[in-house]
Amino acid sequence: MRILVTGGAGFIGSHVVDALVEAGHDVAVVDNLASGRRANVHPAARLHMLDIRDTGLDAIVTRERPEVIVHHAAQVDVRKSTAEPIHDAEINLLGTLHLLQCALRHGVRKVVYASTAAVYGEPEYLPVDEEHPIRxxxxxxxxxxxxxxxxxxxxxxxxxxxxxxRYPNVYGPRQDPHGEAGVVAIFAGKMLRGETCVINGDGNQGRDFLYVADVARANAMVVGEAGPRAVVNLGTGVATTINHLFEHLAAATGYARPAVYGPAKVGETYRIYHAVQRAADTLGWRPEVTLDDGLANTVRYFAEHGAAARP
Ligand SMILES: NC(=O)c1ccc[n+]([C@@H]2O[C@H](COP(=O)([O-])OP(=O)(O)OC[C@H]3O[C@@H](n4cnc5c(N)ncnc54)[C@H](O)[C@@H]3O)[C@@H](O)[C@H]2O)c1
Structure with a gap:
């Protein structure tokens, strides 16, 4: 099947491309490399370096004739979205609308969309299922x-x-260890460099940490006929506290320094984890990689590929 993956040079998108190529699909990527890297893109996939807002997108969709578009390109930084909400809307909203218009014009059959737990806000009940209020x-x-x-x-x-x-906190190889988000990559990078790790708030806030290969596998499952016309949570169904994560990563990296605690960040959910029954019922998808294995793989990746601080 011909598939176009936007954001396919990024962290999650590049793993999705890998899974699709391995499943035998013909894959093209649109990515402006705002945060993605050319080196992340599978050599069998064609990379078009382009912004999804660019009018040239139409010509690429014409040429690539995708049956399915898997949409991962986005402004993904929560804090930046608050500091520059118009920029966030230009990419995540108008850029996506531009893409959907192209999809309609060119007879694309299906769009797979990377949504997020951030739609729920602070949960009213746990685990959060797809019927939970959107706040x-x-x-x-x-x-x-x-x-x-x-x-x-x-x-x-x-x-x-x-x-x-709807993804929870996704972690794994290729996540940016220098960014403002992605606590696993940030801590793993800092620990390997011997730097101080700052926990925002008391560290008892809990998140649902899902390994990126499980996310990629779900994407590969829904590009075909499977996958309802609906939102579907992905997740592990359990919360891991930041303190617990810190301890796990310290053990995996041999880091002996204590965490430093800073102020809690505005706009961040305190405790959330997903109900994943719909994914099990409609896709037969369940998370397969344990937190121990996922963190070990991630630490190994950063140790091998270098987690050096940016100059
Ligand atoms: N990382 C997570 O935990 C998480 C959780 C929920 C949802 N998501 C969603 O998953 C998707 C991928 O996130 P990620 O964590 O891999 O981030 P990422 O920054 O690694 O990937 C985003 C990719 O999109 C590209 N991009 C950004 N703006 C673009 C534009 N205007 N035109 C073309 N390409 C553009 C970037 O260069 C990058 O390669 C996003 O849609 C994000 O909202 C991620």
Whole structure:
């Protein structure tokens, strides 16, 4: 099958490309390399270096003739979305709308969308299922959720198939250890460099940490007929506290320094983990990689590929 992956040079998108290529699909990537890297892109995939807002997107979709678009390109930084909400909306909302318009014009069958737990805000109940109220606490959550409405509407009005996968905290190789987000990559990088790790808040906040290969596998499952026209949570179904994560990573890296505690960050959910029954029922998907194995793989990757501080 011909598949176009946006954001396929990024952390999660590049693992999705790997899984799709390994499953025998013909894969093209659109990525402006804002945070992605050319080296992340599987050699069998064609990389088009382009912004999803660029008018040249239409020509690429014309040329590539994808049956399915897997949409991962996004402004992914929660804090940046709050500092620059218009920039966030330009990429996550208008950029996505531009992509969906191209998909309609060129008869794309299905769009697979990378949504997020950030749509839920602070949960009213746990685990959070797909029927939970939508109350995002950051602009990123608003922009990512709004696209889910477009997808539903385009399916009803124009027959464009879709599945929106709501990811929890995803971690694994190739995550940016220098960014403001991605606590596993940040701590692993700092520990390997022997730097101080700062925990924002008391460290008892809990998140659902899902290994990236499990996310890629879910994407590969829904590009075909499988996958409802609906949102589907992915996750492990359990919360891991930041303190627990710190201890795990310290053990895996041999880091002996204590954590330093800083102020809690505005706009961050305190405790969340996903119910994943719908993914099990509709896709037969369940998480397969344990936290121990996933963290070990991630630490090994950063140790081998260098987690050196940026100059
Ligand atoms: N990492 C997580 O824990 C997580 C959780 C929930 C949802 N998501 C979603 O998963 C997707 C991938 O996130 P990630 O963590 O891999 O981030 P990432 O920054 O590694 O990947 C995003 C990719 O999109 C590209 N990109 C950004 N703006 C673009 C634009 N205007 N045009 C073309 N390409 C552009 C970047 O260069 C990068 O390669 C995003 O849609 C994100 O919202 C991620």
């Amino acid at each position: 995002p606490l950051c602009e990123y959550g608003v922009s990512k959720h709004t696209v889910e409405h477009y997808l539903h509407m385009y399916a009803v009005n124009y027959g464009l198939d879709y599945t929106a996968l």
